[in-house]
Amino acid sequence: MLKSQNPAPDTETRLPSNLFYLSGLRRPLVDRAEGIYIWTQDGRRFIDGSSGPMVANIGHSNRNVLDAMKRQMDRATFAYRLHFENEPAEDLARELAGKLPEGLDRIFFVSGGSEATESCIKLARQWALATGQASRWKVITRFPSYHGGTLGALAVTGDDALAETFAPMMQVMPTVPAPVAWRDRDNFSMEQRGIRYADMVEEKILAEGPESVLAFIMEPVGGAATAALVAPDSYYPRIREICDRYGILLIHDEVMSGAGRTGKFLGGDHFDCKPDIVALSKGLGSGYAPLGALAAPLRLVQPLLASGGFQHGHTYAGNPLACAAGLAVLGEMDRLDLIANAAEMGDILMAELKGLAKRFPFIADVRGKGLLLGAEMVADPDTLRPIAPAKKATQRLLDLAYERGLIIYGRKVKGGVDGDNFMVAPPMIVTREQISEIVAIIGDSLQVLAGELDL
């Protein structure tokens, strides 16, 4: 068994601080980060096995990105968008458009994922108004899902805990079940199930009234809420067909799955389905700067520009420093061929995780694309009976890995159909040797967890 080098976060003292934290727990102070590693001020080393929350796609402290940012810092860090254009934003928009599906070439920059998804929704609504479709405002979303924490993005997020707290303050949008086809115990093939899940979107559109529906939003490769859920291939073109049938815009939230993480530039590039609008963030700035973007075709942007412009914006949006970082990140992705590495290392990691699932039968499913991988844990793999919530299996596994110097990711969604899950998503520079190290720690942590769960 690997030696435990870090105390579990639960046991850490709550030091007095002016900051307050997501969990209320104070974590160790970060000292420095390089490649796939992060060191704390008390001398511990962690493998960033989830790239934070799937952000540090190209790895930490990339010299070329830092140099590009320093060069930009010496020129201008901020010049307000309404007063000046800036070259890094222009260049990044051009580079990005070249990597996106054809026609998705009008880019609007923001500073994060929630801003990106909200911007997509606001663009869609203003396009509907500008084209005489004022009755369209509902955005159908999947349950469970995560599209951001601000109230607009939360309104399209399928998570009961979040909805219960903030529902009175927002217009909660209609939901359809996420395509958890692997869980279904019926006689249909996966492809038939994919069609069935897509058809639920059509049923929802008809129930809501097609003339009231503006858009459908989904993560083509799921993120935190579903632990990298991927629908059967048949789902995606059927969704496109249904959206076209009712004149509904398809928004792909690629905040987590985009920027190369899945082994293609977009998660949606794996499937036969072209979105109308795409939201990006996380890996786009790769942790070097807060950066997000929406991409849309001219046909959507033109009508609203012709009728007074996009009524939306954020002060820091498109600032030269963040855009210089994003431009350098894309440059490094190309120079180091990181998308190909994500595909190759992703296959290896997926095979290793499937090996762990054989060793630990309470892992009922391993899924994902490239280096966006997830696994689901249940008490009984035949019936999919969940592990008793009191056992807090997800958090316990995360803590066990953390104690052993590995960060992995996991989140249990209230009201969701998922069991306990965890996600593994190291930076796209990860090597075979580092994957072995990551898998050894996960295996060791699962071994301890298995003993504790006593299933």
Ligand code: PLP
């Ligand atoms: N959309 C998806 C798919 C996400 O995973 C996230 C964050 O985890 C967001 C949106 C929100 O991004 P941010 O936390 O940068 O606002």
